[in-house]
Amino acid sequence: MPxxxxxxxxxxxxxxxxxxxxxxxxxxxxxxxxxxxxxxxxTLLLPPPNVTGRLHxxxxxxxxxxxxxxxxxxxxxxxxxxxxxxxxxxxxTQMMVERQLATEGKKRxxxxxxxxxxxxxxxxxxxxxxxxxxxxxxxxxxDWDREYFTMDENLSRAVREVFVRLHExxxxxxxxxxxxxxxxxxxxxxxxxxxxxxxxxxxxxxxYPVVGSGEFITVATTRPETMLGDTAxxxxxKDERYKHLHGKKVLLPLMNREIPIITDELANPEFGTGxxxxxxxxxxxDFQAGLRHNLPQIDIMDEHAHMxxxxxxxxxxxxxxxxxxxxxxxxxxxxxxxxxxxTIALGKCDxxxxxxxxxxxxxxxxxxxxxxxxxxxxxxxxxxxxxPENYKQIYLNWMHNIxxxxxxxxxxxxHRIPAWHCKCGEIIVAREAPAKCTKCAGSELKQDTDVLxxxxxxxxxxxxxxxxxxxTRDQEVFYPTTLLITAYEILFFWVARMIMFGCxxxxxxxxxxxxxxxxxWADKKDDSVPFRQVYIHALVRDAERQKMSKTKGNVIDPLxxxxxFGTDATRFTLAAMAAPGTDIAFSESRTDGYxxxxxxxxxxxxxMFMNVDRLDPNLRPSTGLVQSDLxxxxxxxxxxxxxxxxVNEALRDYRFHExxxxxxxxxxxxxxxxxxxxxxxxxNAEGPAGKESTAVxxxxxxxxxxxxxxxxxxxxxxxxEEIWQAVYDGKPPLKSIALAPYPQADEKQIDLAxxxxxxxxxDLIVSVRNLRAELKVEQKQKVPIQIFTPEVxxxxxxxxxxxxxxxxxxxxxxxxxxxxLSKFASVRSTARFDVQVVYEKKIDVAAERQRLTxxxxxxxxxxxxxxRQLGNQQFLSKAPAKVIEGMRxxxxxxxxxxxxxxxxxxxxxxxxx
RNA sequence: AGGCCCGUAGCUCAGUUGGUUAGAGCGCUUCCUUGACACGGAAGAGGUCGAUGGUUCGAGUCCAUUCGGGCCUACCA
Numbered sequence: 008m009p010x011x012x013x014x015x016x017x018x019x020x021x022x023x024x025x026x027x028x029x030x031x032x033x034x035x036x037x038x039x040x041x042x043x044x045x046x047x048x049x050t051l052l053l054p055p056p057n058v059t060g061r062l063h064x065x066x067x068x069x070x071x072x073x074x075x076x077x078x079x080x081x082x083x084x085x086x087x088x089x090x091x092x093x094x095x096x097x098x099x100t101q102m103m104v105e106r107q108l109a110t111e112g113k114k115r116x117x118x119x120x121x122x123x124x125x126x127x128x129x130x131x132x133x134x135x136x137x138x139x140x141x142x143x144x145x146x147x148x149x150d151w152d153r154e155y156f157t158m159d160e161n162l163s164r165a166v167r168e169v170f171v172r173l174h175e176x177x178x179x180x181x182x183x184x185x186x187x188x189x190x191x192x193x194x195x196x197x198x199x200x201x202x203x204x205x206x207x208x209x210x211x212x213x214x215y216p217v218v219g220s221g222e223f224i225t226v227a228t229t230r231p232e233t234m235l236g237d238t239a240x241x242x243x244x245k246d247e248r249y250k251h252l253h254g255k256k257v258l259l260p261l262m263n264r265e266i267p268i269i270t271d272e273l274a275n276p277e278f279g280t281g282x283x284x285x286x287x288x289x290x291x292x293d294f295q296a297g298l299r300h301n302l303p304q305i306d307i308m309d310e311h312a313h314m315x316x317x318x319x320x321x322x323x324x325x326x327x328x329x330x331x332x333x334x335x336x337x338x339x340x341x342x343x344x345x346x347x348x349x350t351i352a353l354g355k356c357d358x359x360x361x362x363x364x365x366x367x368x369x370x371x372x373x374x375x376x377x378x379x380x381x382x383x384x385x386x387x388x389x390x391x392x393x394x395p396e397n398y399k400q401i402y403l404n405w406m407h408n409i410x411x412x413x414x415x416x417x418x419x420x421x422h423r424i425p426a427w428h429c430k431c432g433e434i435i436v437a438r439e440a441p442a443k444c445t446k447c448a449g450s451e452l453k454q455d456t457d458v459l460x461x462x463x464x465x466x467x468x469x470x471x472x473x474x475x476x477x478x479t480r481d482q483e484v485f486y487p488t489t490l491l492i493t494a495y496e497i498l499f500f501w502v503a504r505m506i507m508f509g510c511x512x513x514x515x516x517x518x519x520x521x522x523x524x525x526x527x528w529a530d531k532k533d534d535s536v537p538f539r540q541v542y543i544h545a546l547v548r549d550a551e552r553q554k555m556s557k558t559k560g561n562v563i564d565p566l567x568x569x570x571x572f573g574t575d576a577t578r579f580t581l582a583a584m585a586a587p588g589t590d591i592a593f594s595e596s597r598t599d600g601y602x603x604x605x606x607x608x609x610x611x612x613x614x615m616f617m618n619v620d621r622l623d624p625n626l627r628p629s630t631g632l633v634q635s636d637l638x639x640x641x642x643x644x645x646x647x648x649x650x651x652x653x654v655n656e657a658l659r660d661y662r663f664h665e666x667x668x669x670x671x672x673x674x675x676x677x678x679x680x681x682x683x684x685x686x687x688x689x690x691n692a693e694g695p696a697g698k699e700s701t702a703v704x705x706x707x708x709x710x711x712x713x714x715x716x717x718x719x720x721x722x723x724x725x726x727x728e729e730i731w732q733a734v735y736d737g738k739p740p741l742k743s744i745a746l747a748p749y750p751q752a753d754e755k756q757i758d759l760a761x762x763x764x765x766x767x768x769x770d771l772i773v774s775v776r777n778l779r780a781e782l783k784v785e786q787k788q789k790v791p792i793q794i795f796t797p798e799v800x801x802x803x804x805x806x807x808x809x810x811x812x813x814x815x816x817x818x819x820x821x822x823x824x825x826x827x828l829s830k831f832a833s834v835r836s837t838a839r840f841d842v843q844v845v846y847e848k849k850i851d852v853a854a855e856r857q858r859l860t861x862x863x864x865x866x867x868x869x870x871x872x873x874x875r876q877l878g879n880q881q882f883l884s885k886a887p888a889k890v891i892e893g894m895r896x897x898x899x900x901x902x903x904x905x906x907x908x909x910x911x912x913x914x915x916x917x918x919x920x
Numbered sequence: 921a922g923g924c925c926c927g928u929a930g931c932u933c934a935g936u937u938g939g940u941u942a943g944a945g946c947g948c949u950u951c952c953u954u955g956a957c958a959c960g961g962a963a964g965a966g967g968u969c970g971a972u973g974g975u976u977c978g979a980g981u982c983c984a985u986u987c988g989g990g991c992c993u994a995c996c997a
Binding site for chain 2: 014015230274275290292352397400495592594604607613683786872876891
């Protein structure tokens with residue numbers, strides 16, 4: 008690869024090229040390791056995207072964070088497996104295909120089950136593939152050889168196995184209960200799939216005549232149409248108002264049906280009239296009350312939420328039309344006695360937004376308490392750690408209040424429930440279709456038409472993707488997976504279910520002890536958990552902090568951003584903004600800034616190549632240290648190692664933003680702004696001594712550049728690969744920078760003295776530049792400066808680096824003087840030196856006075872604070888010595904600064920009023 | 921109804937366990953096309969950390985109250 012890079016970085020073609028290279032070379036494929044493997048292991052399961060369409064910004068954040076962590080581990084020598092796949096997403100995908108059919112004027116029933124399912128497979132083949140292509144574009148370093156789909160045959164077999172085992176263990180049952188029913192999707196959905204929305208509604212009061220007395224009993228309801236299915240009125244036993252009515256009956260208006268007045272805790276005397284209508288077939292609370300009192304369950308609606316024959320005259324009406332008619336009739340007949348505004352938490356289908364109907368139906372359920380117990384315990388005991396920690400409590404709260412899980416769906420797309428119905432009424436749950444009925448030996452068996460909730464199969468993935476139910480080497484090595492990175496939204500849907508299933512089905516499992524120890528989990532007792540750690544990341548919002556949604560039209564398409572700024576810049580943005588626990592307000596200006604960063608790196612590379620090629624085109628990064636006692640060389644290595652230390656620590660704690668910002672600051676601030684500037688003259692040095700000096704500078708430059716690329720690679724994989732390959736002229740020692748070692752801090756190279764010295768020089772240079780600006784010295788004109796310092800070390804430091812000062816501050820000559828310069832206004836002072844720019848132009852006295860005065864105020868304010876503290880016995884006795892020492896040092900510094908500042912003000916004289 | 925999060929420079933956000941001078945990017949002002957980079961360089965302006973009270977030698981950081989914004993969980997008609 009030639010070293011003559013174009014002047015500016017164009018990510019498009021370069022990123023596409025490397026994405027393809029990584030995939031084709033199978034760089035991230037991890038075959039099952041044979042016994043004897045000793046490397047630490049890192050396993051990450053990709054939360055499988057739905058095959059419903061395109062990746063969104065939330066995915067991109069999720070994938071970026073995963074890829075950063077994965078690449079980081081891989082480069083640190085871990086046996087790193089990132090397992091990708093896609094989810095069939097039952098209800099969501101079915102809905103997309105139904106929508107597609109609708110444009111052709113068809114419904115799924117027009118096609119029939121088989122043809123419809125085939126149609127969904129077609130969809131899956133099309134969009135499932137598109138999502139995988141997008142992942143490649145993001146740079147996801149997954150093992151493509153292990154890619155799965157939740158309806159693959161092996162995974163489907165595992166699903167049946169799980170179902171049958173749970174059934175055998177009595178943890179799956181079938182029964183007629185009230186479930187959340189979506190009349191549009193025509194299926195039951197779980198509690199989690201219902202989203203509540205506060206709506207302004209009405210609370211109606213209806214009076215029911217008590218049979219055999221002229222009295223009425225008034226009930227309140229927000230859903231008057233359900234009265235058609237009332238089978239009782241409940242009052243509280245202790246409620247004095249109704250004591251005389253216990254055991255009596257009321258005549259249900261409109262239906263003219265006699266129903267009993269019962270006493271039940273359902274009725275809260277504090278609420279409304281204290282009497283409540285009981286509709287066991289249409290309300291979960293009423294359903295329970297109905298069971299307690301053996302009440303009939305009158306189902307008045309069909310699967311579309313239209314009134315059925317049980318609703319008498321109202322049959323055929325939609326639930327809303329029925330409501331209007333019922334109200335109208337009640338009003339006419341004098342039964343409607345009250346109508347108040349009332350806020351209702353309306354439950355809507357998470358997928359389609361249709362108002363959910365509590366519906367009595369026969370469904371399959373998982374008895375959840377036994378599973379939840381272990382799932383609670385492993386998190387409480389730290390067997391699984393959740394980061395950030397506050398999610399741990401949220402998880403535990405949820406686990407404590409968990410209800411049985413309705414797992415059957417009246418859909419066509421998904422894993423069919425492995426149960427077969429015989430005409431005799433027997434239901435056989437089995438791994439494969441049974442030949443005949445176990446009870447009556449009849450052979451006309453029909454498989455249950457329902458499919459399983461999508462989350463049933465995805466909850467099994469941590470072990471089913473590793474070959475379960477067989478016991479495999481993969482499980483010994485890769486289970487428990489190390490980490491799960493996911494969004495808060497699916498903490499209950501998915502994370503909780505994986506924990507429950509994992510702990511249940513992998514009970515007794517043990518990870519290969521050698522690998523477990525090498526990976527740092529020796530102290531963890533329980534290897535049944537699906538993962539050791541969970542990192543919950545935030546939401547990506549739009550620039551106005553609004554949640555992105557299609558209906559609001561504020562969705563930012565990651566591919567659009569990528570196209571405009573590059574994948575690396577987009578990834579960097581997401582990483583740099585991802586402070587744990589805080590939502591991200593995505594801002595394009597940030598991304599634009601990081602595109603500039605990529606360009607900066609690019610141009611630093613051009614600079615390096617330009618110089619290296621002139622010296623020796625065959626120069627390559629060396630692993631050994633470059634021998635040099637020059638301050639800037641020692642300093643930059645110190646800064647680099649400090650940055651490497653911080654970055655590694657930040658990544659360890661998932662502080663992505665710190666890691667990203669730290670690299671940015673090092674590379675731009677230290678490396679480009681200072682180091683490159685400092686060595687420029689050495690790179691152009693003449694003569695034999697000069698050649699040697701150039702060589703040292705080049706080698707140091709190249710080594711640091713190489714290390715910086717490796718440090719940055721997990722966040723910006725593409726540009727780092729491109730330049731790294733160029734550094735090795737297309738013939739690198741490894742196939743990819745992704746396989747090169749990640750920089751670890753070498754503490755020996757962190758040199759505080761060098762950093763302090765450099766800070767003084769930087770201070771001096773900035774002071775001079777500042778004075779030049781204040782004095783309005785022409786950019787091109789070099790000026791002499793005078794320096795006073797009472798410290799010989801500083802004087803010698805400056806003398807040793809005289810050349811750097813002259814070049815970087817545009818100085819003609821440096822002279823040291825014997826006396827403090829602090830009384831001249833054209834002087835900048837620090838506690839350790841004064842520097843004056845010798846220049847004939849007059850300073851702006853008024854502006855200078857203002858600046859000095861403000862500075863003096865600052866100094867005095869701070870001195871006041873310090874003095875008060877230092878005079879305080881409590882502070883001296885309680886504060887750590889380091890803090891006191893620091894404050895004392897600072898205070899004496901301030902004293903010096905104050906007097907210097909005062910001198911200058913005196914010199915300027917009083918303001919001419 | 922319960923729980924959680926946020927409020928810091930014009931804008932978008934950082935600010936590990938309370939500790940010396942509260943930071944960054946963008947935007948803004950002034951200057952500079954110098955042999956890596958104008959997607960750049962140099963210098964600068966800009967904040968009583970939502971409000972009040974408390975704990976502490978010391979609070980952006982901890983506690984209480986309050987105002988404003990957002991989110992989640994929930995079978996009270």
